[in-house]
Amino acid sequence: MKDRLPPLEPAEAVRYSRHLLLPELGLAGQRRLKGTRVLLVGAGGLGSPAALYLAAAGIGHLTVVDFDTVDVTNLQRQVLHGTRDVGRPKVESARDRLRDLNPHVSIDAVAARLSPENALGLVRDHDLVVDGTDSFATRYLISDACVLAGKPNVHASIFRFEGQATVLSAPGGPCYRCLYPSPPGPGEVPSCAEAGVLGILPGLLGTIQATEAIKLAAGIGEPLVGRLLLVDALQMTFRTLRVARDPLCPACGTGQIRELREEGVACTPAERVPEMTPLELAARMAAAGHPILVDVREQHEWDLGRIPGARHVPLSRLAGELGSLDRAREVVLYCRSGVRSQTAGLLLRSAGFGRVWSLAGGILRYADEVDRSPPRA
Ligand SMILES: [Zn+2]
Numbered sequence: 001m002k003d004r005l006p007p008l009e010p011a012e013a014v015r016y017s018r019h020l021l022l023p024e025l026g027l028a029g030q031r032r033l034k035g036t037r038v039l040l041v042g043a044g045g046l047g048s049p050a051a052l053y054l055a056a057a058g059i060g061h062l063t064v065v066d067f068d069t070v071d072v073t074n075l076q077r078q079v080l081h082g083t084r085d086v087g088r089p090k091v092e093s094a095r096d097r098l099r100d101l102n103p104h105v106s107i108d109a110v111a112a113r114l115s116p117e118n119a120l121g122l123v124r125d126h127d128l129v130v131d132g133t134d135s136f137a138t139r140y141l142i143s144d145a146c147v148l149a150g151k152p153n154v155h156a157s158i159f160r161f162e163g164q165a166t167v168l169s170a171p172g173g174p175c176y177r178c179l180y181p182s183p184p185g186p187g188e189v190p191s192c193a194e195a196g197v198l199g200i201l202p203g204l205l206g207t208i209q210a211t212e213a214i215k216l217a218a219g220i221g222e223p224l225v226g227r228l229l230l231v232d233a234l235q236m237t238f239r240t241l242r243v244a245r246d247p248l249c250p251a252c253g254t255g256q257i258r259e260l261r262e263e264g265v266a267c268t269p270a271e272r273v274p275e276m277t278p279l280e281l282a283a284r285m286a287a288a289g290h291p292i293l294v295d296v297r298e299q300h301e302w303d304l305g306r307i308p309g310a311r312h313v314p315l316s317r318l319a320g321e322l323g324s325l326d327r328a329r330e331v332v333l334y335c336r337s338g339v340r341s342q343t344a345g346l347l348l349r350s351a352g353f354g355r356v357w358s359l360a361g362g363i364l365r366y367a368d369e370v371d372r373s374p375p376r377a
Helices: 008-015 028-036 047-057 090-101 119-124 136-149 202-218 278-286 299-304 315-324 339-349 360-368
Strands: 038-041 061-064 106-110 127-133 151-161 160-167 227-232 238-241 292-295 329-334 356-359
Touching: 008 028, 028 202, 038 047, 047 061, 047 090, 047 127, 061 090, 061 160, 090 106, 119 136, 127 136, 127 202, 136 151, 151 202, 160 202, 202 227, 278 329, 278 360, 315 339, 329 339, 329 360, 339 356, 356 360
Parallel strands: 038 061, 038 127, 061 106, 127 151, 292 329, 329 356
Antiparallel strands: 151 160, 160 227, 227 238
16 A cells, blocks of 8 residues: 555564465555555444454454453453453554564554544545444444545444455445435434344454454555445355445545544443442432432333332333423433443433433342342332
8 A cells, every 4th residue: 555665574574474475466466455544433343353364364463442441341342452451442453463463563552432533534544444433323324434535444343143244445436325324313322232234244243354464555456335235144144245436425525524423322331420329329319409310211121110219101102201290300210230321321322311310130139239129019
């Protein structure tokens, strides 16, 4: 990707010997890999295999951006991190692992969230981007930054047992907005934490992303431009759909989008309402001026038991019943384990509620810490 390619050191020539044996890649291709700077957004399920294979392949520079810390529930799929890394920033764990894997690769660890403020600068400073995020807002941000900077965007996403991958904003190809003109509404798309995901699935898709990034960097093969690869892990089928550039796309078509902004999508882990512990809740509910407590679970769950003083508005009906809640008061939302109440909290916040809390751990933790008898009406 560079005019002047860096030479390989003898130790690198040995390390990459199986690459050098490939006539399609060879020394020139390996030097192109070394001359390439890749921006990897997200050191999670997709980012893990992508980072490992990009580093192993001898990409010259890798910048890893992630704001999260390693949680034990990540390890079922995020193979970049280990048990001893639990609690560490993911970018630090990633940097250590990648340095150990290949000391010839220069690694930048950016412990931050990709934002409209930093995205364009980061994208411009690299040759291509690998999108390993699970947030719609960040996907639009990456796509718009790649269109503005003219950089290819190696994209993938996963859901339960299925995934898709494509190369976006490459010459002649579509961008993310061509494929998905508008973001889904809050609550329309459950997160991994809510819907679950087969651990190996991001491994499969992240490896496909690394493959495409390596091909682009080395200038070999036919990139996944204008084609959307659909992977079904249960059936083990791979299908390819033709996807075209939309001439009316506000980003890559009409050029209407000239600067970056955050899309209002409520499904990134960074967008959370603050949590209240069960003990805090019990204390607040016993005092004067207590908050409105709303149970957002479904009817059959409510029927089995509830926290005293709660009102019942299932998440599925919440958007339509916002008028019944007093915006001037504090609202505490709870569900079974604290996931749906976050979605509900974001919905309330976007509707203008100023003081919204989610009960940490939901009614399960409440039953554990406050009321050992199953809370029944
Ligand atoms: Zn477009």
